Amino acid sequence: MIIKRPNDIKPSDITAESIYLNRRQFLRAAGFTALGVAAAVTSRAWGAKETPLARFPDLKKSPFSTDEKTNSWEDVTTYNNFYEFGTGKDEPYRRARDFQPKPWEVEVVGECDKPGVYGYEDFVGPHTPEERVYRLRCVEAWSMVVPWVGIPMADVLKRFLPNSRAKYVKFTTLLDPEQMPGQRWAVLDWPYVEGLRIDEAMHPLTIFGIGLYGRELPNQNGAPLRLIVPWKYGFKSIKSIVRIEFTSKQPVSSWEKALPREYGFFANVNPDVDHPRWSQASERRIGANVFAARQPTLMFNGYGEQVAGLYKNLDLRRNY
Ligand code: MTE
Numbered sequence: 001m002i003i004k005r006p007n008d009i010k011p012s013d014i015t016a017e018s019i020y021l022n023r024r025q026f027l028r029a030a031g032f033t034a035l036g037v038a039a040a041v042t043s044r045a046w047g048a049k050e051t052p053l054a055r056f057p058d059l060k061k062s063p064f065s066t067d068e069k070t071n072s073w074e075d076v077t078t079y080n081n082f083y084e085f086g087t088g089k090d091e092p093y094r095r096a097r098d099f100q101p102k103p104w105e106v107e108v109v110g111e112c113d114k115p116g117v118y119g120y121e122d123f124v125g126p127h128t129p130e131e132r133v134y135r136l137r138c139v140e141a142w143s144m145v146v147p148w149v150g151i152p153m154a155d156v157l158k159r160f161l162p163n164s165r166a167k168y169v170k171f172t173t174l175l176d177p178e179q180m181p182g183q184r185w186a187v188l189d190w191p192y193v194e195g196l197r198i199d200e201a202m203h204p205l206t207i208f209g210i211g212l213y214g215r216e217l218p219n220q221n222g223a224p225l226r227l228i229v230p231w232k233y234g235f236k237s238i239k240s241i242v243r244i245e246f247t248s249k250q251p252v253s254s255w256e257k258a259l260p261r262e263y264g265f266f267a268n269v270n271p272d273v274d275h276p277r278w279s280q281a282s283e284r285r286i287g288a289n290v291f292a293a294r295q296p297t298l299m300f301n302g303y304g305e306q307v308a309g310l311y312k313n314l315d316l317r318r319n320y
Pocket of ligand 1 (some may be wrong): 001079080081082083084104136137138139173192220221222233234235236237238239240
């Protein structure tokens with residue numbers, strides 16, 4: 001995010017579709033059937049060592065889903081921000097294919113009565129996954145519509161019995177430069193850290209993302225467990241979470257620490273507060289026709305009716 005401004009995006013960044021088309025041509029030339037292509041595009045990272053992504057049976061639909069047209073699987077899984085695998089949009093899907101999201105553990109610490117280290121299955125198992133089709137608005141002024149599979153964060157966090165001093169929740173990504181080659185460069189102060197106020201974390205729109213398009217999360221999208229908080233800029237939605245801390249102090253998130261004038265703790269989508277280097281009034285929908293007009297950005301990314309009440313006493317210009 002430091003590196004590119006939206007109007008600096010070179011055509012070479014918009015490689016997702018051409019790489020995908022080349023891959024299809026390759027598969028066709030190699031004699032793969034249509035079914036073979038479908039299997040390939042739903043594998044963890046389209047690499048040689050492909051592990052099929054399991055499908056969630058009978059997903060519950062959610063009244064919180066938008067009926068806007070969703071982005072394609074290719075858009076969602078080849079145009080990514082995941083600096084642990086490189087800063088280019090196509091690097092996460094190319095470089096995350098060997099990443100091992102299983103087995104996985106999540107450490108829960110801090111102001112709660114049930115801290116502990118929970119295996120992924122114990123963490124997620126008691127909950128019924130549902131589909132949540134949400135808009136995702138990146139601070140870089142592009143957007144997508146993603147059919148996530150998730151579980152309500154409130155239901156999970158309540159199991160750890162947060163106490164009255166738990167005013168915030170801090171999330172941390174795995175630190176493993178062997179598996180995450182981007183962590184060998186000091187682009188950010190690793191590991192990636194994010195935080196929410198406890199009422200934001202407990203809001204019904206906030207989910208732990210565990211899949212997309214009805215399947216397990218691909219590595220490049222933050223396997224096996226990430227945050228999704230759709231009214232905030234995408235950088236709040238931290239990927240590959242290994243640690244959750246209930247705390248009385250407001251955590252300092254990675255982007256806030258790197259560039260405090262540009263990225264704040266709240267990071268609510270707000271068309272009236274520009275980024276110091278670009279306007280936030282409009283956005284480019286990934287996958288749209290190249291001649292399509294940019295679309296206006298909506299306050300709280302269009303989720304104002306549900307979330308504006310969380311901020312009634314907050315100056316959103318100062319608390320960006
Ligand atoms: N989480 C980690 N650990 N590292 C990252 O670089 N990028 C963030 C967020 N979560 C990021 C991350 C940003 S800037 C965005 S826009 C979203 O992930 C992108 O999610 P997606 O690639 O699934 O679309």
